[in-house]
Amino acid sequence: MIESIRPTPSEIRAYRAANPKLRERDIAAQLGVSEAALVAAECGLAAVRIDSDANRFLERVEDLGEVLALTRNECAVHEKIGVYENIKAGKAAALVLGAEIDLRIFPSAWAHGFAVSKTDSNGEVRRSLQFFDKWGNAVHKVHLRPASNGAAYDRIVEDLRLDDQSQDFVADASAPTSDDKSDVAVDADELRDRWSKLTDTHQFHGMLRNLNIGRRQALHAVGEDLAWRLDPTGVEAMMRGSAEIELPIMCFVGNRGVIQIHSGPVARIGVMGPWLNVMDPTFHLHLRTDHIAELWAVRKPTTDGHVTSLEALDAKGEMVIQFFGKRKEGLAERPEWRSLVEALPRLNTIVAA
DSSP states (O other): OOOSSSOOHHHHHHHHHHOTTSOHHHHHHHHTOOHHHHHHTTBTTTEEEEOOOHHHHHHHGGGGOSEEEEEEOSSEEEEEEEOOOSEEOOSSOEEEEOSSOEEEEOGGGOOEEEEEEEEOTTSOEEEEEEEEOTTSOEEEEEEEOTTSOHHHHHHHHHHHBOSOOOSOOOOOSSOOOOSOOTTSOOOHHHHHHHHHTOOSGGGHHHHHHHHTOOHHHHHHHSOTTTEEEEOTTHHHHHHHHHHHTTOOEEEEEEOSSEEEEEEEOOOOEEEETTEEEEEOSSEEEEEEGGGOOEEEEEEEOOTTSOEEEEEEEOTTSOEEEEEEEOOOTTSOOOHHHHHHHHTSOBTTOOOOO
16 A cells, blocks of 8 residues: 555556556555546656647547547446547537437536557557546546557647646645535425426526526425436336337436437346446446435426436435436437336335235
8 A cells, every 4th residue: 555645656657567457446546546647647658648628639539430438427437339420519518419429528627638558468559538627537538449540549649749748646626516405495396386397308407506406405305296216226127128128218427527328229238246237239338336325217397298317316416327218309208218217116115915
């Protein structure tokens, strides 16, 4: 164990070399540093600092061809294989609306960027572009695949390379803001009134912001006709139920910098310890089900009728993962999805024998 308050880059590299089978996030946790600090320690060796501007990245990423896009939070990892296409840059928000890679990007959260080349145990060089927030938490990663354009990767790295190639990483001293507002009183009548007037699911965040309440507070206060709590095992039950009938779903995993979306069916579902995994050809999901503190079924009105979502929160009230039935704008929600969610076991519901 490193005894200094903050390990030096050489100490970080030594610890990684002594623990080659440990996942990077586990190494970072054991050393008491951010994941970005692990990457920065390799600058001049296996890593290069690059511009973290999300829109500069988006200008070039399509040139890479087929890649694996990875977005994660503390509890879920969302991976999509495909091409970055139909890209819409923006200062406050940017979009990638490809057939496989579907992203909502918030550039202000992108603070540090690295190009990483690592040689695995088989001697194969694995290359990636990795971006982090100001606290050193990963917001988005792009991993090259055998079909990727390696020459385009080299050009991107050269063009985005920074003069500063320091191996030190110092996280921002401020504390991350939390969605939890448990100390704020909720006016349930006003909440229900505003909720009932929604015409699009994208208006939900604005409603919470205007009322100055968090998502968890709203779900607890709005009433069981609009949000009801489920047994956390409902996520796996929903996954297996949708796979059985080949029902296309939408799966959202996000953090401060990116929300990544899968739209389509899921098929290959497995459990390994606390991890619920999907390992389909172009979609991989790894979810720590033991980190789900609350699971909710939520109804939101739209101009096409109400839509139903499945929303998992962690112990802090932060969104872990969110699901909808796949639908096109202008069409009503699929009845199969609505029935599947409404049949999931409610919390503490006892079914008579």
